[in-house]
Amino acid sequence: MATIKDVAREAGVSVATVSRVINDSGPVSGETRRRIRDVATRMRFTPNVAARSLITARTTTLGVLLPDLYGEFFSEVIRGIDQAARRNGYHLLVSSSHADRAETEAALRAMRGRVDGLIIMSPDLDARALVHNLPERLPLVLLNSAINDVAFDALTIQNFRGASAMVRHLIGLGHRRIAMIRGAARNHDASERLRGYRAALKRAGIERQSELERTGDFTEESGYQAAAELALLRHRPTAVFAANDSMAIGAMSALRDAGVSIPDEMAVAGFDDIPIARYMSPPLSSVRVPIGELGERATEMVLDKVRAKTPQVRRRETLATVLVIRSSCGGSATADDARRRAQ
Amino acid sequence: MATIKDVAREAGVSVATVSRVINDSGPVSGETRRRIRDVATRMRFTPNVAARSLITARTTTLGVLLPDLYGEFFSEVIRGIDQAARRNGYHLLVSSSHADRAETEAALRAMRGRVDGLIIMSPDLDARALVHNLPERLPLVLLNSAINDVAFDALTIQNFRGASAMVRHLIGLGHRRIAMIRGAARNHDASERLRGYRAALKRAGIERQSELERTGDFTEESGYQAAAELALLRHRPTAVFAANDSMAIGAMSALRDAGVSIPDEMAVAGFDDIPIARYMSPPLSSVRVPIGELGERATEMVLDKVRAKTPQVRRRETLATVLVIRSSCGGSATADDARRRAQ
DNA sequence: GGTCCGGGTGGAAACGATTACATCCGATCC
DNA sequence: GGATCGGATGTAATCGTTTCCACCCGGACC
Numbered sequence: 001m002a003t004i005k006d007v008a009r010e011a012g013v014s015v016a017t018v019s020r021v022i023n024d025s026g027p028v029s030g031e032t033r034r035r036i037r038d039v040a041t042r043m044r045f046t047p048n049v050a051a052r053s054l055i056t057a058r059t060t061t062l063g064v065l066l067p068d069l070y071g072e073f074f075s076e077v078i079r080g081i082d083q084a085a086r087r088n089g090y091h092l093l094v095s096s097s098h099a100d101r102a103e104t105e106a107a108l109r110a111m112r113g114r115v116d117g118l119i120i121m122s123p124d125l126d127a128r129a130l131v132h133n134l135p136e137r138l139p140l141v142l143l144n145s146a147i148n149d150v151a152f153d154a155l156t157i158q159n160f161r162g163a164s165a166m167v168r169h170l171i172g173l174g175h176r177r178i179a180m181i182r183g184a185a186r187n188h189d190a191s192e193r194l195r196g197y198r199a200a201l202k203r204a205g206i207e208r209q210s211e212l213e214r215t216g217d218f219t220e221e222s223g224y225q226a227a228a229e230l231a232l233l234r235h236r237p238t239a240v241f242a243a244n245d246s247m248a249i250g251a252m253s254a255l256r257d258a259g260v261s262i263p264d265e266m267a268v269a270g271f272d273d274i275p276i277a278r279y280m281s282p283p284l285s286s287v288r289v290p291i292g293e294l295g296e297r298a299t300e301m302v303l304d305k306v307r308a309k310t311p312q313v314r315r316r317e318t319l320a321t322v323l324v325i326r327s328s329c330g331g332s333a334t335a336d337d338a339r340r341r342a343q
Numbered sequence: 344m345a346t347i348k349d350v351a352r353e354a355g356v357s358v359a360t361v362s363r364v365i366n367d368s369g370p371v372s373g374e375t376r377r378r379i380r381d382v383a384t385r386m387r388f389t390p391n392v393a394a395r396s397l398i399t400a401r402t403t404t405l406g407v408l409l410p411d412l413y414g415e416f417f418s419e420v421i422r423g424i425d426q427a428a429r430r431n432g433y434h435l436l437v438s439s440s441h442a443d444r445a446e447t448e449a450a451l452r453a454m455r456g457r458v459d460g461l462i463i464m465s466p467d468l469d470a471r472a473l474v475h476n477l478p479e480r481l482p483l484v485l486l487n488s489a490i491n492d493v494a495f496d497a498l499t500i501q502n503f504r505g506a507s508a509m510v511r512h513l514i515g516l517g518h519r520r521i522a523m524i525r526g527a528a529r530n531h532d533a534s535e536r537l538r539g540y541r542a543a544l545k546r547a548g549i550e551r552q553s554e555l556e557r558t559g560d561f562t563e564e565s566g567y568q569a570a571a572e573l574a575l576l577r578h579r580p581t582a583v584f585a586a587n588d589s590m591a592i593g594a595m596s597a598l599r600d601a602g603v604s605i606p607d608e609m610a611v612a613g614f615d616d617i618p619i620a621r622y623m624s625p626p627l628s629s630v631r632v633p634i635g636e637l638g639e640r641a642t643e644m645v646l647d648k649v650r651a652k653t654p655q656v657r658r659r660e661t662l663a664t665v666l667v668i669r670s671s672c673g674g675s676a677t678a679d680d681a682r683r684r685a686q
Numbered sequence: 687g688g689t690c691c692g693g694g695t696g697g698a699a700a701c702g703a704t705t706a707c708a709t710c711c712g713a714t715c716c
Numbered sequence: 717g718g719a720t721c722g723g724a725t726g727t728a729a730t731c732g733t734t735t736c737c738a739c740c741c742g743g744a745c746c
Binding site: 001046048049050051059061071072074075079086091092095096097107109110113135224246249250252253256275276278280283 | 344389391392393394396397402404414415417418421422425426429434435436437438439440450452453455456457478562563567589592593595596599618619621622623624626
């Protein structure tokens, strides 16, 4: 492998000049610049990343810390992050699927020195764990995190609003017994969606019933399980709202198996609007989340901080969600709904 | 940030000794070792990764190059890779969603010096592009690649076998007009699955018809489109085999919209057996691919090469696929099928 | 009792870049 | 015509490790 010295020797200049050409820093005469470029190309010179980041203390790499991932949602987020990062010339160090908290913290420590900034999407992690395992000044953005500490930048989606809008829509269709399949325990998105569900009921003067709030963990299987139980209730709900689409799909499957027709006997709605939702039978109503955009925005936020000379003000942003009404929750599509669907 | 020098000074030893303790290389007396450990912990010393990899020329990082990703398949692969990598103390530098070949090659070059080994899953990339953009000796494993050059290690799945088994199953159920929705052009998995389809037809003495081989690109949308067209054919097929589950799901949606009942009027089958397949209505028959295992195995293969002192022999492995028969392709489940389903 | 051995330790040379600082030199200004 | 300026270039320090080599020293061996 050719080093900067080899190039310098071959081009008859000093390493300083070569460095200036490579990084386009400092003045170099046109003639020299051209010659060095040629030599560098010919010798296939690639600057040694380690040496460079040893002296500059920068890596042009961003770290991404994810929870144990669930399907489509995950790949969409990563994709958004990846695109934004590449656009800015940054690389991505990804660490996912951490079983427990100790593992997450270990992964966090391992990022030290390898990244210039970090995007963290990990529900079970608190602020203390963060500051204890990371260098002080590492730019950080929390994605859909439960941490409400203003000390951190954070990006979230309208979980509460989206959930309550969906439940209000169901109420508007005449449903009074509306069940909810909750998301993973201790997950921020999950609890916000639950909160939205409860708020919508309350606002409509419908009393909350614990037998209608079933547990789930965002997997199809757990959705299936929960709906199977709901189908057996003496006093069956007429609608069920799942905290994500995967569970909604599992629920639809359970209802079919139990001979409950959708949406006539039970309306079903999900959250996320993953691509497959519209291809379900019947097509699944959901709350659209700009998943890819979430990743892109997070990347831009963290890059802003990476590049900022001075410590910036903390930022908190929330991305809007949109109701997407399809036939799984029945009711004739109103003009308003149709418009939404067209989006 | 504390450096090794700080620790050495504080512990009253030389940096060499500290290094020996940190890396557990060379002899250090028990007493000294303990003292250095204490000091290092107290000062929160973390070895500087850049300095370390500058001198050792290793990064304990693996690169992963992926095509523009499609949903669940992708996240499962990454997860497998991630788990195997972590288990071995390696990090993951991920680069995905490359629109064209130039972008892929750029990503490839950018990996130089940042990784000790590389897992590549990119259909449109040939052997020349690889050797031209990478250092000579970088351990490399190709995943489901079209490159048949024996110069590279490769890992594939039984695309041909899985596809032909599924089509034979359909034929066994009495179907003679079986359509296929093809995968993305120039994609290796896609063409192998097509080959399997054709081979099964041929073996059964069924003549191939071009109007039954529809194009697709692995997305739900393309599956929908293809099936919508099939439904309109004068002489409609009685079964359709999609090159992946996403398209099969899109196809099922189109058939429903066209009023074609599944499986009575048309049987449907997919490939991959993504988690959602079994929750479809009706549950989707598919060919199970050990996706996570694919990632894990690839990681182990590349790590073997990374750690090997001497250049190893080239390896090529193929992972088995399994037929998973559900009700979307009708027919009473035979004992054999039932056994398979239980898996 | 000298030689040899090997565990424990330190000194210092790498690794390959960036960059502050010094130097040179021709043009410009007064 | 000398002082000044700024563009072009080189020298060398620096980043934080690993590791080769040398050294010391106590015990075993002959």
